[in-house]
Amino acid sequence: MVAPSRWPDSAWHVRNTLVYCTLACHLDKSIDYSPLHPHQNRSVDRLSGDMNGQCNQSVWTRPLTQSCFSLSQSQFADPKDNVFYRYIVPWIGKGLLTLHGPKWFQHRKLLTPGFHYGVLKPYVSLITKSTQVMLDKWEHLITQEKSVELFGHVSLMTLDSILKCAFSHESNCQIDRSNSYIKSVCEITYQINYRIWYLPYQIDFIYWLSRDGRRFQKACEIVHLQTDKVIKERKKSLKDEQELEKIQKKRHLDFLDILLCAKDEKGDGLSDEDIRAEVDTFMFGGHDTTASGISWTLYCLAMYPEHQQKCREEIRELLGDQETIQWDDLGKMPYTTMCIKESIRIFPPVPFVARQLSKPITFHDGRYLPEGTLVGINIYLIHRDPSLWKDPEVFDPMRFSPENSSQRHSHAFVPFSAGARNCIGQQFAMIEMKVAIALSLLRFEFSPNPAKIPRKIPQVVLRPHSLQEQPGTPFENLK
Numbered sequence: 090m091v092a093p094s095r096w097p098d099s100a101w102h103v104r105n106t107l108v109y110c111t112l113a114c115h116l117d118k119s120i121d122y123s124p125l126h127p128h129q130n131r132s133v134d135r136l137s138g139d140m141n142g143q144c145n146q147s148v149w150t151r152p153l154t155q156s157c158f159s160l161s162q163s164q165f166a167d168p169k170d171n172v173f174y175r176y177i178v179p180w181i182g183k184g185l186l187t188l189h190g191p192k193w194f195q196h197r198k199l200l201t202p203g204f205h206y207g208v209l210k211p212y213v214s215l216i217t218k219s220t221q222v223m224l225d226k227w228e229h230l231i232t233q234e235k236s237v238e239l240f241g242h243v244s245l246m247t248l249d250s251i252l253k254c255a256f257s258h259e260s261n262c263q264i265d266r267s268n269s270y271i272k273s274v275c276e277i278t279y280q281i282n283y284r285i286w287y288l289p290y291q292i293d294f295i296y297w298l299s300r301d302g303r304r305f306q307k308a309c310e311i312v313h314l315q316t317d318k319v320i321k322e323r324k325k326s327l328k329d330e331q332e333l334e335k336i337q338k339k340r341h342l343d344f345l346d347i348l349l350c351a352k353d354e355k356g357d358g359l360s361d362e363d364i365r366a367e368v369d370t371f372m373f374g375g376h377d378t379t380a381s382g383i384s385w386t387l388y389c390l391a392m393y394p395e396h397q398q399k400c401r402e403e404i405r406e407l408l409g410d411q412e413t414i415q416w417d418d419l420g421k422m423p424y425t426t427m428c429i430k431e432s433i434r435i436f437p438p439v440p441f442v443a444r445q446l447s448k449p450i451t452f453h454d455g456r457y458l459p460e461g462t463l464v465g466i467n468i469y470l471i472h473r474d475p476s477l478w479k480d481p482e483v484f485d486p487m488r489f490s491p492e493n494s495s496q497r498h499s500h501a502f503v504p505f506s507a508g509a510r511n512c513i514g515q516q517f518a519m520i521e522m523k524v525a526i527a528l529s530l531l532r533f534e535f536s537p538n539p540a541k542i543p544r545k546i547p548q549v550v551l552r553p554h555s556l557q558e559q560p561g562t563p564f565e566n567l568k
């Protein structure tokens with residue numbers, strides 16, 4: 090294997106991106122393919138091979154688990170790869186997701202308190218309200234249509250929630266999508282996913298000259314202007330009010346308050362640019378992922394009505410006639426939680442992550458990877474690995490009972506990644522998924538539409554297929 094001597098050039102990106110896209114677009118095929126590989130059951134499988142003898146930096150990992158997540162255990166962890174992540178940088182800039190080195194470490198330390206349970210607790214009622222708006226819409230839609238495509242609605246609901254939690258913004262986006270900020274976020278999300286999917290757009294100059302590239306750029310400008318405006322206004326009001334406790338008496342603390350007040354030991358806070366990057370990062374990381382998790386969980390429950398009914402009984406017993414849910418209830422729905430976990434095992438919202446090695450690593454069998462190697466960690470494959478999961482294709486929530494979980498490898502279930510660069514928003518995500526699933530089951534019974542069995546589309550997140558076929562962004566196609 091050859092380590093690149095310098096940061097890869099654009100030709101390198103094109104080759105590697107093609108390799109990644111091919112693998113990414115055939116998640117299921119890569120499962121069929123891996124047993125044929127001569128190195129099966131070893132720590133690392135090289136699936137990308139040699140393209141003209143030049144592209145041997147990409148490594149696709151299989152049972153691996155411990156070895157590869159330990160890549161990110163070191164204090165500063167390895168940087169993200171510059172293939173997929175570069176598509177989102179024009180939007181989110183250099184925030185937690187894309188930073189590396191000491192600056193990432195500083196941001197992670199400053200932002201961790203923003204996910205403390207005391208901050209997250211008031212979000213339950215905000216998420217509940219957003220969920221209820223979505224359910225009211227469904228109530229209306231099922232009187233008009235035989236079947237309702239859920240993913241787009243769930244995406245708008247999670248966008249609505251993250252806007253409230255990130256900067257207390259009441260967007261009303263589930264009902265009124267004429268707001269230019271919402272339209273732009275939807276456009277950006279769609280464009281990023283489309284760009285990954287559409288191979289000619291891997292080449293920068295083709296993309297930036299295209300109509301889509303220009304639309305993407307315009308949408309980023311609108312979003313940045315709006316984020317800057319909100320930050321400026323909030324900074325002003327925080328100055329007047331002086332302290333967080335005073336705000337907290339009036340309303341919940343949102344992520345923006347936390348970001349503006351975050352200070353390290355030397356008393357240094359984040360710059361305006363850093364704050365904007367983090368707000369946009371939460372917007373990006375915090376809505377498509379949970380929309381995927383909620384949608385696939387509803388799909389699994391629709392496919393397995395016996396589990397759906399068990400969850401519904403659990404929630405009815407817990408909430409009685411209430412239509413709202415409280416923080417304390419979230420810890421009292423073990424079966425529903427196991428169903429959510431089993432669903433995101435089978436359909437992990439983030440199907441793969443990637444890193445560029447900052448130093449060589451040696452595996453237990455003596456093979457090593459040099460510095461600069463691009464490592465793709467296929468979470469989807471890990472979650473379906475028969476050496477880790479008995480009958481991996483079977484939906485069995487009891488895998489997540491305390492007894493069964495304790496016997497499993499610690500890195501067999503990694504929907505939120507692992508190590509130092511694991512998902513900072515995982516508690517938030519679990520809260521949102523539990524609230525949305527619980528309230529949905531109280532109001533509706535779900536069954537699959539046999540004419541529209543969803544196909545898995547691994548883009549930035551693992552999306553259900555059906556909306557992809559229609560022209561326009563998924564949000565434009567919603568009724």
Ligand code: HEM
Binds near residue numbers: 376378442515
């Ligand atoms: C079901 C929902 C979610 C899933 C499956 C998920 C999964 C992940 C994964 C796999 C990573 C590692 C990415 C990588 O290595 O490149 C990650 C990182 C991250 N996630 Fe999430 N995520 C979810 C929800 C959220 C939410 C709700 C937020 C914010 C409110 C969030 C914010 C982030 C951030 C900021 C990072 C970067 C952390 C760092 O590198 O220090 N995520 N997430």
